Amino acid sequence: MxxxxxxxxxxxxxxxxxxxxxxxxxxxxxxxxxxxxxxxxxxxxxxxxxxxxxxxxxxxxxxxxxxxxxxxxxxxxxxxxxxxxxxxxxxxxxxxxxxxxxxxxNSESVFNLAIFFLIDTTKKVLNRKNLINRLQYEKNFSECKDLDNQKIIVLGYGNIAKKLQKFSKLFNLNINFLSSRKLKMKNIINKIKFISSLKNYDTIINLLKFNEKNKNFLTKDLFDKMKKDINLILIGRLKTTSIKDLYNFLRINKKATCYLDALPDRHNKINFQKLRKLDNIFITPHVGGYFxxxxxxxxxxxxxxxxxxxxxxxxxxxxxx
Incomplete structure (x- = not known):
């Protein structure tokens, strides 16, 4: 050149x-x-x-x-x-x-949002209505989960996931990471092991980047294997999750909680609008990278x-x- x-x-x-x-x-x-x-x-x-x-x-x-x-x-x-x-x-x-x-x-900014959502799983104040009503809140108190008692899986192992790994050591959290790379670390698992142990996780943090391999990674097949009161923190690419299947899962499993940082596109606009009407989801307008x-x-x-x-x-x- x-x-x-x-x-x-x-x-x-x-x-x-x-x-x-x-x-x-x-x-x-x-x-x-x-x-x-x-x-x-x-x-x-x-x-x-x-x-x-x-x-x-x-x-x-x-x-x-x-x-x-x-x-x-x-x-x-x-x-x-x-x-x-x-x-x-x-x-x-x-x-x-x-x-x-x-x-x-924007790794630090997205990491901060992930921590913000993760901490809320201990109180569940972001996505519940009638918070001013103490008695109403206590009806859902059983859905709260202390961080040190949760089993957490992070989908992806890039810059943000590595920051979460340091955070987990600081607070002695039980976190595994899903990666397609063959890394010799105890808490990094492959897809086969992830699917077989999916029913054990309390919280899933999706940080997957979008490619053909990750397109609609989270679908009905995986949702059906999750705990009915799972915490879903979805801040990876929106196309890695089937919005239609996510909506159906949250609609049926009302004790599950979802935190979603995304904006709809023309392919999932209808199902995204349905998601907004559910009580067990908190949606931010794709602001994870803002700083x-x-x-x-x-x-x-x-x-x-x-x-x-x-x-x-x-x-x-x-x-x-």
């Missing part, structure tokens, strides 16, 4: 939103323009793209195969988060496009890679090339 200093580089970004978390403001743009006088940042409403765009770089979170087909000159796509499942590798196969992401950028220093960290990651890109050097955090 040769140096690009002598020509303008157009960057297509979707980081222009009413949401503070995903709004790259003018001050930040001006700082980037001063540091990189050869670039031009162009904000685009991705839903309104009707013709081809000649940007070489995409920086954001919402690009998909449809948008990709309208940007034939892209050389590098940088995701402002970890997940890149909106693009199919099949469509990238014949395109020489670098794909990078921002690993670990105050997001832009400080995000710009730092992108700037460092942009320097490498315009100097013809290999960028970091490549997940596909």
């Amino acid at each position: 040769s140096s690009n200093f002598n020509r303008k580089i157009k960057i297509l970004t979707d980081f222009k939103s009413k949401l503070e978390m995903f709004n790259l403001n003018k001050n930040e743009i001006n700082k980037l323009n001063k540091k990189f006088p050869t670039i031009k940042i162009e904000f685009i409403n991705l839903n309104k793209i009707k013709k081809e765009y000649d940007a070489e770089i995409y920086w954001g979170t919402r690009i998909n195969d449809k948008i990709l087909s309208k940007c034939p000159n892209l050389k590098w796509i940088h995701f402002g988060s970890v997940g890149v499942d909106k693009l199919s590798h099949k469509n990238l196969k014949n395109k020489k496009i670098l794909i990078s992401n921002s690993p670990g950028i 105050k220093n997001y832009w400080i960290n995000q710009i730092s990651i992108f700037e460092n890679n942009l320097k490498l890109f315009i100097n013809g050097k290999k960028i970091k955090n490549i997940i596909y090339e």
